Amino acid sequence: MSLLDTRSRAPTALRRRTRSGARWPWMLLPALLFFAAFWLLPFARLMRVGLSPDRTTQQSGYWTAIGQPQYLQSLLNTLLLSLAVTLLTLLIAAVVGCFLARQRFAGRGTLLALLTFPLAFPGVVVGFLVVMLAGRQGLLAQLSISLFHERWTLAYSLSGLFIGYLYFSLPRAIITLVAASEKLDRSLEEAARSLGASQWRITWDVIVPGLKPALLSSGAICFATSMGAFGTAFTLGTSLNVLPLTIYGEFTNYANFATAAALSVVMGAVAWLGLMLARALAHGAGEKA
Incomplete structure (x- = not known):
């Protein structure tokens, strides 16, 4: 040319x-x-409803949501539960992800498929499985009666909800961290090992920084999902003091739309802040790299 x-x-x-x-x-x-049609306009309407007076206190729904002890306790329970589920999910998923990414053995694909199979289960099914495990007639109750002549049940408490959320979150985190672990540069670990670094130092200084973006993204999704998960909590009992069930009760049992809307906005804001924090940390890690 x-x-x-x-x-x-x-x-x-x-x-x-x-x-x-x-x-x-x-x-x-x-x-x-x-x-705009399916998020922006409905959410703007939701925020406006939250400004309406509460049926009981005659104050703004937002003021009621942040001023009444029962709502603050529900928010605190949900926040602490979501944080605990997120941290344990990341710990287990990181260990499992690194192991499956580095090891090749017979049945590895089947094991990975089994670990991620619960992705097909909705929250209601997860709650039902928790009942089968730790309900009044579950496996834990039967074993405790046989061994200690006492019936142990966890399904209908925050402990049971923790198990359900953990079961729901682990498959998603494992998929992400297996893929991230497979992309790690193994030569960096060999170089650190040749310089005399212990396995703990290699894990903390090489592996964890390499997995940091995947850990942050998985943690953000896990936290946001746990904050708003309803099906599992509803299956385990409507008396649990967590925010999704509190919103459900205010909306359906008392027709208290202002407080239900305000609590929904507060829950969404907390989840959004968690997502933005994870994004900021991931961006900072990318710039340092």
Whole structure:
């Protein structure tokens, strides 16, 4: 191709890129309309309803949500439960993910499939499995009666809800961390080992930083999911003092729409802050790398 041909084709290519750049905002229009119709407008309406007076206190729903002890306790229980589930999920998933990424053995694919099979279960099924494990007629109750002549039950408490949320969150985290572990540069570990670093130092200084983006993203999703999970909690009992059930009770039992809307906005704000914090930490880790 001659220099003249190259120069003659350059304006044509430039015009094509210009037309393509002018078209791409219109390609976003369906997504923007969907976002506005199914999230932005309903959420704006929800925030407005939260400004209405509470049926009991005659105060704003937001003021009631942050001023009444029972609602604050529900928020605190949900927050602490979500944090505990997130931390234990990441710990277990990181160990399992690293092991499965580094080891090749017969049945590895089957084991990974079994570990991720609960992804197909909705929250109601997870709650039912917890009842089968730690309910009044569950496996734990039968064993405790046989061994200690006492019936142990965990299913209908925050402990049972913790087990259910953990069971629900682990498969998602394991999938992410197996993929992230397979992409780690093993030569960095060999270099650290050749310099005399212990396995603990290698884990903390090489493996954990390499997995940090995956850990943060998995943790953010786990935290947000645990904050708003309803099916598992509802299956284990509506008396549990967690925010999704509190919102459900205010909405269905008392028709207290203002407080239910305000609590929904507060729960969404807390989950959003968790997601933004994880994103900021991941961005900071990327810049350091």
